[in-house]
Amino acid sequence: MLRFMKFLLLLALTASLAPAEEKIDTATNDRIRREAKDHSQVMKTVHVITDRYGARLTGSPAHEAAAKWAAAKMTEWGLTNAKLEPWDFGHPGWSAERASGFLLTPAKDTLTFEVLSWTPSTKGTARAAAVQIVPPEKVTAEELKSYLATMKDKVRGRIVLVGKARAVPVSFTASNKRSDDAALKRRFDAANPQDFVRPEAPKPEPGKLTARQIDEQIDAFLVSAKALVRVNDAGREHGQIRAFQNRTYDVAKVVPTVVLRNEDFGRIDRLLSDGEAVTLEFNIRNQVHPQGRISYNVVAEIPGTDKADEVVILGGHLDSWHAATGATDNAIGASVMMEAARILQALQLKPRRTIRVALWSAEEQGLLGSKAYVKQHYGTFENPLPEYAKLAAYLNDDTGTGRIRGASVFGPPEAGTVLREALAPFADLAVAGASSTKTRREGGSDHTSFSVTGLPGVGLSTDMIEYMTHTWHTNLDTYERIIPEDAIQASTVVAALAWHLANRDQMVPRFTKETMPAPPPPPKP
16 A cells, blocks of 8 residues: 555656646637638738838838838727837938839840849939959958959949859759658657757958958949949849848948849840940939938737736738838738737737737848847846846747748747647648747847847748748749738637737746856857
8 A cells, every 4th residue: 555655646746747738728729710711811911011012121111101001900900009119220211213224235125133222323324334343252452452453444434243144053953832741840859859050150261351341342442433333143043133232321332233133144244255345224213211210110919918917929020122022021921910910809809918919120131120129128138127027928920921830939848848739739730840949049030039138039930932042032022922821821820829828827938047048149340
């Protein structure tokens, strides 16, 4: 009998130490599924954000208008406290109004290009001979200066192609579509978790200029030499163009600059190599918006009940680059988060914790909007503000169209278990699981603005359908690339996960003082 009693005591003790299974609200999950399927508004939201307000470059009137529309729409749906929270972007806004470009001699053609953001307009029509400069690679500051000195007289009053055309080989590999189920199973294997570590950027050779430093010196040279237009090669297949920004954000430090599709750049390169006299024409009209220095994050809430001071945040960035209308990056993420909140509100659900939607600006310039928000509201693990202890979790969607396949949370393994069990009822919708990570490094998307400070940032993983190959930051990123069925699936999963996290007795487990990973070292100047 004594041995049997000891056995019962050991069994009870073991049960008390085992993690409690999540209490799944199956009835509400079923209601969420029906509302998402039968009354979805997600594609209407994507349409407005892209077709009406795209592109939404941070600091531009289009971004501010999109932010105001999102706040008004969520208010219409019944969310409360909808507002635009200002923060200092530190740069003027910029937008492209119109641009045209032509090959005039030795043949005639219309050029396909995008303007580099935060660059100036041409002074009317710029028509001139094309010249090409090909700076040496892996160059020192003195070597680059010497080379550019030999080109000064050649570029004055000219349209300047910078670099040789990139040879873009024909690809015989199919572009990525759905994620591989076996790979996802390994990634979210609870018995063998795989912590994603972002690779380190390559270090520049000692004494050599970085690509960015070379670019800045060429810009300064073209301004001083009075070149008319700078032309860069997009270097991508099938007319894809990625146009980013003048990193100084000062239009006085650069000449008008375009990114020309590889097919046009290559044609002009070859003609110049033949010794042909090539004449080009550009007419570019851009606008600088000084008031864009103050940017905005959009927030709105479904208020909680007995745990209203604790918050689950659903987030994605509303800003985009300017070459297209920013559909897969990231109108779809913003729309899914808005739709998840709409679903919960339409069902008149009353969460215990407050559920907040947050739509960020300046993600594309370095997660700046979400970083400003975290700094203002939460601080860091080492120097927390009062709200720090009240964030249950932050959920982020920013990997293009596609079904949600899983999630990764910054926190101990127990945090991954919470998400894994909450997502398990959606295996029939292709959700594979969840994992935890201890990587406290910034980068990738806005959830790392939270996890770098020690907060439970959750990155949602989707099927990255043609994302890195076709739409990410390119001129092809439009409404047509969104898959409606996947948008509905994602909205369903996010709404259910948010509801679960908002109603647990405890918040998502966090690292303790003893187990919290050290913060990353500050970036080198």
